[in-house]
Amino acid sequence: LASGPVVQPAPTVDGFVETFLGELNYGQGTLLSQSTLNDQYLALARTVRRYLMADWLETGARRRHAQQKTVGYLSAEYLLGRQLGNNLLATNLQDVAEEAMRRCGIDIATLRAQEVEPGLGNGGLGRLAACFVDSLATMDVPTIGYGIRYEYGIFRQTFEDDRQVELPDSWLSLGSPWEFPHPERQVLVGFGGSTETSTAADGTQHTRWVPDWTVLGMPYHYMVPGFRNGVVNTLRLWSARATHAFDLQIFNAGDYTQAVRAQTFAENISKVLYPEDSTPQGKELRLQQQYFFVACSLHDFIDNTLPADFDLHRLPERIVFQLNDTHPVIAIPELMRILVDRKGFAWDEAWEVTQRCFAYTCHTLLPEALEVWSVELLGRLLPRHLEIIYRINEEFLEQVREAFPGDEMRVRRMSVIAEHPERSVRMAYLATVAGAKVNGVAELHSQLLRDKVLPDFSQLWPEKFTNVTNGVTPRRFVRLANRRLSELLTDTIGEGWVTDLDRLRELEPYADDASFREEFRRVKRENKERLYRLLAVRDGLRLPQEAMLDVMVKRLHEYKRQTLKLLHIVSLYDDLVSGRVAPEEMTPRTVVFGAKAAPGYHLAKEIIFLVNSVAGVVNADPRVQGLLSVAFPANYNVTLAEKLIPAADLSEQISLAGKEASGTGNMKFALNGALTIGTDDGANVEIRRLVGDENFFLFGMTEPEVERRRAAGYTPAEVYETTPALRRTIDLVASGHFTGGDRQAVAPVVDNLLHEDAFMALADFSSYLEAQSRVDAAYADPEAWTRSAILNVARSGFFSSDRSMRDYLERIWHS
Numbered sequence: 070l071a072s073g074p075v076v077q078p079a080p081t082v083d084g085f086v087e088t089f090l091g092e093l094n095y096g097q098g099t100l101l102s103q104s105t106l107n108d109q110y111l112a113l114a115r116t117v118r119r120y121l122m123a124d125w126l127e128t129g130a131r132r133r134h135a136q137q138k139t140v141g142y143l144s145a146e147y148l149l150g151r152q153l154g155n156n157l158l159a160t161n162l163q164d165v166a167e168e169a170m171r172r173c174g175i176d177i178a179t180l181r182a183q184e185v186e187p188g189l190g191n192g193g194l195g196r197l198a199a200c201f202v203d204s205l206a207t208m209d210v211p212t213i214g215y216g217i218r219y220e221y222g223i224f225r226q227t228f229e230d231d232r233q234v235e236l237p238d239s240w241l242s243l244g245s246p247w248e249f250p251h252p253e254r255q256v257l258v259g260f261g262g263s264t265e266t267s268t269a270a271d272g273t274q275h276t277r278w279v280p281d282w283t284v285l286g287m288p289y290h291y292m293v294p295g296f297r298n299g300v301v302n303t304l305r306l307w308s309a310r311a312t313h314a315f316d317l318q319i320f321n322a323g324d325y326t327q328a329v330r331a332q333t334f335a336e337n338i339s340k341v342l343y344p345e346d347s348t349p350q351g352k353e354l355r356l357q358q359q360y361f362f363v364a365c366s367l368h369d370f371i372d373n374t375l376p377a378d379f380d381l382h383r384l385p386e387r388i389v390f391q392l393n394d395t396h397p398v399i400a401i402p403e404l405m406r407i408l409v410d411r412k413g414f415a416w417d418e419a420w421e422v423t424q425r426c427f428a429y430t431c432h433t434l435l436p437e438a439l440e441v442w443s444v445e446l447l448g449r450l451l452p453r454h455l456e457i458i459y460r461i462n463e464e465f466l467e468q469v470r471e472a473f474p475g476d477e478m479r480v481r482r483m484s485v486i487a488e489h490p491e492r493s494v495r496m497a498y499l500a501t502v503a504g505a506k507v508n509g510v511a512e513l514h515s516q517l518l519r520d521k522v523l524p525d526f527s528q529l530w531p532e533k534f535t536n537v538t539n540g541v542t543p544r545r546f547v548r549l550a551n552r553r554l555s556e557l558l559t560d561t562i563g564e565g566w567v568t569d570l571d572r573l574r575e576l577e578p579y580a581d582d583a584s585f586r587e588e589f590r591r592v593k594r595e596n597k598e599r600l601y602r603l604l605a606v607r608d609g610l611r612l613p614q615e616a617m618l619d620v621m622v623k624r625l626h627e628y629k630r631q632t633l634k635l636l637h638i639v640s641l642y643d644d645l646v647s648g649r650v651a652p653e654e655m656t657p658r659t660v661v662f663g664a665k666a667a668p669g670y671h672l673a674k675e676i677i678f679l680v681n682s683v684a685g686v687v688n689a690d691p692r693v694q695g696l697l698s699v700a701f702p703a704n705y706n707v708t709l710a711e712k713l714i715p716a717a718d719l720s721e722q723i724s725l726a727g728k729e730a731s732g733t734g735n736m737k738f739a740l741n742g743a744l745t746i747g748t749d750d751g752a753n754v755e756i757r758r759l760v761g762d763e764n765f766f767l768f769g770m771t772e773p774e775v776e777r778r779r780a781a782g783y784t785p786a787e788v789y790e791t792t793p794a795l796r797r798t799i800d801l802v803a804s805g806h807f808t809g810g811d812r813q814a815v816a817p818v819v820d821n822l823l824h825e826d827a828f829m830a831l832a833d834f835s836s837y838l839e840a841q842s843r844v845d846a847a848y849a850d851p852e853a854w855t856r857s858a859i860l861n862v863a864r865s866g867f868f869s870s871d872r873s874m875r876d877y878l879e880r881i882w883h884s
């Protein structure tokens with residue numbers, strides 16, 4: 070058996086053509102001359118897949134043999150993005166495949182465009198999981214990514230009359246060449262029912278859960294290739310199937326339609342990704358999803374991955390489950406149940422093992438986003454788990470009483486069970502009590518997590534808390550998305566940067582090299598041209614080539630403050646049309662937004678409407694032609710991000726300080742040579758520290774200033790009254806200028822800003838505008854701007870997710 074990863078020899082174009090035609094003929098059952106684009110895409114994907122298969126099998130065998138500790142990444146979301154390009158890159162087959170397709174008379178770019186990306190995530194958290202598994206494969210860390218194979222991923226966004234309309238994302242409908250169902254690894258999962266306790270002859274009690282309905286989990290395996298290192302790890306996503314036993318019963322009772330309905334009911338569990346990424350409702354189906362994938366995953370590892378005779382007392386030597394936010398936290402009582410009820414462990418023994426098997430990553434600071442489940446619902450769906458949670462809590466609270474005698478207030482504050490407004494389980498507290506480690510996702514966030522979200526816990530267990538700043542994979546977000554920059558980098562400093570991003574430092578001296586700056590600008594220009602060609606075809610947009618490209622892409626949220634960006638645009642527009650600023654004084658700008666709003670988040674949808682309305686009027690106004698344009702291409706996703714980010718000059722990271730846990734788009738922009746305008750929030754803080762103050766446009770209140778301002782009583786209307794530029798801007802919006810005179814249509818956003826403004830956009834308006842003037846001035850000096858852009862690239866190597874993974878290994882998984 071091979072002991073290390075084996076890198077396969079490079080295949081030939083002839084061999085590739087032969088395999089491709091074989092897949093087309095015998096896989097798709099068609100002739101090249103008869104085949105559709107989709108036939109060709111599927112055949113190409115299956116061809117690439119074949120080149121990965123030997124490495125996949127070999128990696129699996131090597132992992133089984135080596136018996137090392139595995140990382141079990143538990144995440145309800147993986148926002149993978151398209152697979153074909155990534156897998157061609159990982160296997161170094163890009164050129165061979167392109168030439169092979171050319172010989173068949175096929176343009177490979179057209180085939181790549183056929184792929185519907187697996188959008189199995191909402192945004193940052195899901196994309197982070199995808200970056201992490203990429204890095205772990207590239208670093209040859211034994212990893213299993215566990216998650217849910219949603220039949221419908223994040224909705225497809227369209228606009229009708231400037232308003233968001235959601236369409237289902239049926240990403241599987243044209244065939245899914247990257248997945249492998251494994252029916253032999255199916256798992257049975259129970260729900261509902263009750264618990265039974267019996268007492269043995271020796272007096273020991275034994276509890277058993279008797280569920281009243283079950284579903285099957287069907288695993289689908291996805292390849293996670295490392296970058297040209299012969300490693301292919303596995304992502305295992307679960308799909309819900311009806312059990313035969315269940316419907317047979319009903320069939321036998323003669324009720325055919327009822328049986329079919331039962332099947333549909335079971336299969337609903339993995340039907341659709343919930344599109345809310347904050348303040349989610351406590352929906353029963355969502356809890357079913359969470360328990361479903363977690364139960365499948367634990368069973369899969371314990372009973373189908375470990376050797377049959379493995380002593381589970383040593384489980385922590387073989388697995389660490391990383392909890393990607395609280396969504397998989399029900400895994401904690403599930404492992405306790407497995408060990409105590411099924412494997413005969415004593416409670417204390419099981420607790421000891423469980424505590425060492427889990428670590429928890431928190432991704433939020435918003436109190437309303439902290440997940441809680443009502444005791445009523447949890448007890449109905451998972452009665453045994455609720456009992457276990459109660460016992461964990463009892464023993465934990467005893468520990469608190471011992472550490473802080475007489476402090477019953479503290480005990481109530483720290484209880485895993487909240488009493489108000491209804492009795493419910495605080496999942497973040499459960500994760501903190503049970504996990505060996507708790508981490509935030511950027512330095513500032515981890516600090517606020519300790520001080521604001523979980524202060525009592527960090528006082529009790531200071532050593533539990535740590536930080537791991539997020540990162541992004543340079544393979545997808547630089548090497549694949551920005552081929553031109555990648556070639557320039559490789560020509561300049563060699564190709565080592567792709568797997569050792571700190572080497573971008575070697576670029577620093579070139580910031581002062583005029584011919585390198587010229588090349589760097591050429592790369593940006595060509596990326597812009599490519600983007601504008603795409604947006605012309607995709608969205609019918611015509612954008613000027615020369616203007617500064619100013620990009621704000623992220624989920625639509627009040628705290629992220631897309632409205633602040635919008636106020637800036639309106640203010641620029643007003644300055645121009647009112648003559649306060651002469652055309653020749655204006656630095657031409659194109660602003661691009663990309664954002665999906667949760668379908669039930671009404672204010673967010675009103676903001677989308679307003680952005681589209683402003684874009685319509687601005688773009689049609691001849692007075693600002695070529696000086697100011699606004700584009701809002703629909704359906705921002707990973708695929709579009711890969712086109713937008715490499716073309717951007719300016720990255721908008723303008724959340725209210727203390728609200729954005731980290732951000733990861735901010736990192737992608739910096740690595741692609743955009744300058745950031747941003748608040749002192751999340752990972753912006755670290756970006757600014759690394760790239761240098763002079764290469765970053767900082768504005769806005771700091772987190773402590775936000776706190777003080779709020780404590781003093783924040784009244785947005787006062788800011789409006791006392792800031793003339795703001796007043797003009799809001800008045801222009803409120804007048805209906807952008808909505809064909811309809812004042813009613815803008816009222817939801819305007820009224821909210823004037824009377825609520827929960828995220829203090831108005832308070833930061835002046836500071837933001839002032840920073841934007843600095844941006845305009847800086848952009849007017851191309852040499853200085855380019856120098857800053859190059860330094861952003863050179864100094865952002867820290868934000869590789871490879872570094873994040875090293876930090877997790879060092880601070881969390883190896884301890």
Ligand code: 26Q
Nearest residue numbers: 193194197345346349432510729730731732733
């Ligand atoms: C929870 C329960 C029920 C339904 C939905 C949810 C849910 C789903 C997704 C709650 C939250 C999310 C996603 C959160 C998220 O993406 N957070 C972001 O995580 C990034 C990676 O750490 C950070 O960079 C961002 O700052 C953070 O907002």
